[in-house]
Amino acid sequence: MQKSKNVVRLEHEEYSMNQTAIEVKDLVKIFRKNRQNPVRAVNELSFQVQRGEIFGLLGPNGAGKSTTLKILTTLLQPTSGEVTILGYDVVAQPLDVRKQICVVLQENAVELHLSVRNNFKTFGKFHGLRSKEIELRTDRVVELFALQSHLNEKGMDLSGGLKRRVQVAKMFMVDKPIVFLDEATTGMDTFNKRTTIQAIREESRKGRTIVLTTHMLDEAEELCNAVAIINHGKAIAKGSMKEVKSMSLRLISLSLTFETITPEVLESIHRHKPFKVEVKKTAVEITVREEITALDILGEARQTGLLQHFEVTSASLEDVFVELLDKKESVA
Ligand SMILES: Nc1ncnc2c1ncn2[C@@H]1O[C@H](COP(=O)(O)OP(=O)(O)O)[C@@H](O)[C@H]1O
Ligand SMILES: [Mg+2]
Numbered sequence: 006m007q008k009s010k011n012v013v014r015l016e017h018e019e020y021s022m023n024q025t026a027i028e029v030k031d032l033v034k035i036f037r038k039n040r041q042n043p044v045r046a047v048n049e050l051s052f053q054v055q056r057g058e059i060f061g062l063l064g065p066n067g068a069g070k071s072t073t074l075k076i077l078t079t080l081l082q083p084t085s086g087e088v089t090i091l092g093y094d095v096v097a098q099p100l101d102v103r104k105q106i107c108v109v110l111q112e113n114a115v116e117l118h119l120s121v122r123n124n125f126k127t128f129g130k131f132h133g134l135r136s137k138e139i140e141l142r143t144d145r146v147v148e149l150f151a152l153q154s155h156l157n158e159k160g161m162d163l164s165g166g167l168k169r170r171v172q173v174a175k176m177f178m179v180d181k182p183i184v185f186l187d188e189a190t191t192g193m194d195t196f197n198k199r200t201t202i203q204a205i206r207e208e209s210r211k212g213r214t215i216v217l218t219t220h221m222l223d224e225a226e227e228l229c230n231a232v233a234i235i236n237h238g239k240a241i242a243k244g245s246m247k248e249v250k251s252m253s254l255r256l257i258s259l260s261l262t263f264e265t266i267t268p269e270v271l272e273s274i275h276r277h278k279p280f281k282v283e284v285k286k287t288a289v290e291i292t293v294r295e296e297i298t299a300l301d302i303l304g305e306a307r308q309t310g311l312l313q314h315f316e317v318t319s320a321s322l323e324d325v326f327v328e329l330l331d332k333k334e335s336v337a
Contacts, residue, residue: 026182027054027089028088029073031086032073032083033045033048033049033050033084034081034083034238046069046072047069047072047083048069048237048239050086050233050240054231055231060216060231060232061219061231062216062218062233062235063225063233066220068235069237070187077090078102079102079103091183093105107179107184108185109173109187111187111191113172114172115160115172117160117161120156120158125175129142129178139178146175146177149174150201152174165193166193169189169191170197170200173201177204181213182214183215185217188220189201190202190224202228205217217229225246226246226323230246231243231246236330242329250322252329256319256320258321260288261302262313263287263306263311264311266287266311267311270289273305274291277293279293279302280294281324303317
């Protein structure tokens with residue numbers, strides 16, 4: 006039989022696109038530290054991840070991302086609900102699940118007393134790889150994550166962002182079909198972030214499924230094919246990146262650059278009740294729901310005589326997010 010192009014052989018099974026890799030159904034996690042105040046960290050959450058996808062679990066701090074990820078990776082028991090990973094149930098078949106996955110948690114760190122090279126080596130050994138294989142894979146991962154010049158540095162001597170890059174790189178030493186990354190790029194500078202994002206994308210092209218959490222929406226926008234946006238443990242939007250972004254079609258972003266920003270300028274903008282205003286040096290980024298509001302704001306900005314430049318764009322994922330949260334808050 007002819008194999009389809011997007012079928013890649015990984016260690017555990019034939020791996021093809023467009024099949025469900027992860028199914029999460031009505032997931033609930035309640036933390037009961039004391040009887041009075043149980044915390045509902047995950048609240049009837051459902052979503053699916055397709056094989057080969059880069060899936061983003063997005064939401065503000067405290068939304069329940071890490072808790073969800075820990076349940077999906079068998080590190081935490083759910084209170085109720087169902088999760089299957091490549092068909093294996095996380096509660097009934099945790100060992101089978103673990104064979105399919107690797108995970109970088111928010112709190113994970115590199116081995117501080119080992120060199121970068123030996124970090125890779127021990128990880129490979131732990132996963133039962135032979136020495137020759139470890140060498141080959143180290144070379145590949147070092148190239149992919151551009152770590153050549155750091156191989157002999159010790160974990161403890163690396164910057165925070167670089168430690169994180171090495172930690173993520175380690176996961177790609179082994180051929181697990183699903184990789185979970187919790188806030189993998191948090192705290193990375195631009196170079197670390199760029200290199201890591203490129204490497205993750207490259208790995209996903211080979212057919213791996215990647216599930217990442219982040220509160221950095223621009224990063225998700227760049228990387229993910231599909232997302233679930235969660236808040237208070239519940240999904241408030243989910244779907245392909247295109248679908249979720251299309252929720253923002255009605256939203257308009259206006260960027261105004263002024264000679265200087267005076268209190269009067271800001272006051273006139275705020276009078277139109279835009280739902281997002283951000284001041285960046287001499288520029289003001291504004292998001293509004295109606296085209297007419299954008300035009301009114303622009304008109305008044307011109308009248309100040311201080312306007313140097315303007316730009317109208319469609320809204321970003323961040324704008325969708327702010328609007329969704331905004332709506333929920335006003336309903337609550
Ligand atoms: N072990 C725990 N015990 C009690 N509460 C917890 C525990 N872990 C997380 N929480 C609470 O659950 C909620 C979700 O946390 P978390 O999943 O870490 O969110 P996120 O990763 O989106 O920032 C928060 O209110 C947090 O304080
Ligand atoms: Mg977290």
